[in-house]
Amino acid sequence: MPKRAVLLVNLGSPDSTSVPDVRRYLREFLGDERVLDLPAAARWLLLEGIILRTRPKKSAHAYSEIWRPEGSPLIITSKSVQKKLAAKLGDDTPVYLAMRYGNPSVASVIAQIAADGIEEILLFPQYPHYAMSSWETVVVKVFEEAAKLAPKLTITTVQPFYADKDYIEALYEVSQPYFAQAHDHVLFSYHGIPERHLRKADSSKAHCLTVKDCCATCSTAHATCYRAQVLATTRALVKRAGIAEDKYSVSFQSRLAGEPWLTPYTDFELVRLPKEAGKKNLLILCPAFVSDCLETIEEISGEGKEIFMGAGGAVFQQIPCLNDQAPYIDFVHGRVQRWLVGETPEATRAKAFLDA
Numbered sequence: 001m002p003k004r005a006v007l008l009v010n011l012g013s014p015d016s017t018s019v020p021d022v023r024r025y026l027r028e029f030l031g032d033e034r035v036l037d038l039p040a041a042a043r044w045l046l047l048e049g050i051i052l053r054t055r056p057k058k059s060a061h062a063y064s065e066i067w068r069p070e071g072s073p074l075i076i077t078s079k080s081v082q083k084k085l086a087a088k089l090g091d092d093t094p095v096y097l098a099m100r101y102g103n104p105s106v107a108s109v110i111a112q113i114a115a116d117g118i119e120e121i122l123l124f125p126q127y128p129h130y131a132m133s134s135w136e137t138v139v140v141k142v143f144e145e146a147a148k149l150a151p152k153l154t155i156t157t158v159q160p161f162y163a164d165k166d167y168i169e170a171l172y173e174v175s176q177p178y179f180a181q182a183h184d185h186v187l188f189s190y191h192g193i194p195e196r197h198l199r200k201a202d203s204s205k206a207h208c209l210t211v212k213d214c215c216a217t218c219s220t221a222h223a224t225c226y227r228a229q230v231l232a233t234t235r236a237l238v239k240r241a242g243i244a245e246d247k248y249s250v251s252f253q254s255r256l257a258g259e260p261w262l263t264p265y266t267d268f269e270l271v272r273l274p275k276e277a278g279k280k281n282l283l284i285l286c287p288a289f290v291s292d293c294l295e296t297i298e299e300i301s302g303e304g305k306e307i308f309m310g311a312g313g314a315v316f317q318q319i320p321c322l323n324d325q326a327p328y329i330d331f332v333h334g335r336v337q338r339w340l341v342g343e344t345p346e347a348t349r350a351k352a353f354l355d356a
């Protein structure tokens, strides 16, 4: 039997909340051509000339509001997922963890995998949805580093699992106690991306944001359409939880200035819902993130709540991410088990797509 292992990869966080560490992290993150997708010279100018002069201080302050004594919530949770999964899998299938930006770096972990004599890995990007700036950049980076450091390594990649029945069930199990409480409305707030990224990822170049109701119109473009995939997650959970059509909506958070991002924007929705729609008792969840992080803790629990209450809201209840809760560990473990017995993630995904 070849020596097999699992590699979990999440986004990453700075090493600390100091401004130089946050600057170093943002330099790597926003220097990624799949995140700030400008020609290299323009990206360098924008990064070094504008963004890295002002943003690190602001971001360092935001990180200091969510930092725990052991470090960043995203890293702490990812390590706990690694540990819990490893305990379920046993010694025969070790579990490695890398971060796309920051530490532990993809290069250092691939080097360790090679040194440990691992021959095959299941690469498990910790993103339910495809985006060039999330799932794709992880996959490209791992393959690039493996080509350099472990050229004989066989890599199988878990595809975006946005509508996988077991993933939806995990979301449902974690959310159900909140759905059972009194509320007027459920807001699904997903991380935004520039509209341009949606068009760029459309292989047909004639569907996304071009065809009327593009995400509701069947197309092969959906295989790489972030918006179609987050809407599929929403539909599947709405169906599973029996949420009424007029009791939920979708919005997009965390945009940068400079160009249109996916709409409606979460901060605008948090004003509109209590002010114009009379929805004052809100449940909010952020299924683009498997772990609670800066974007869910500082931006939603902190700023988001303030905006909603300031606009006349009465109750703001946030559903935690899947984190290291048992339903998520069971879902990840299930996917790994299928790989171990020879069922490919592609086959699993095709089935989930048909079921959605």
Ligand SMILES: C=CC1=C(C)c2cc3[nH]c(cc4nc(cc5[nH]c(cc1n2)c(C)c5CCC(=O)O)C(CCC(=O)O)=C4C)c(C)c3C=C
Pocket: 011, 012, 013, 014, 035, 036, 055, 059, 072, 074, 127, 131, 133, 134, 191, 192, 193, 194, 226, 254, 256, 288, 289, 292, 293, 294, 295
């Ligand atoms: C062009 C900019 C960005 C794109 C595109 C983008 C896509 C994207 N991001 C996530 C997940 C996370 N992003 C996080 C933080 C974060 N994101 C951006 C910019 C873009 N993201 C920045 C500049 C930052 C850093 C913080 C800040 O300065 O505001 C995080 C949190 C990390 C943490 O340490 O807690 C996550 C997670 C996804 C899933 C995505 C595309 C779908």
Ligand SMILES: [Fe+2]
Pocket: 191, 254
């Ligand atoms: Fe982001």
Ligand SMILES: [Fe+2]
Pocket: 198, 207, 208, 209, 214, 215, 221, 222, 225, 227, 228
């Ligand atoms: Fe689309």
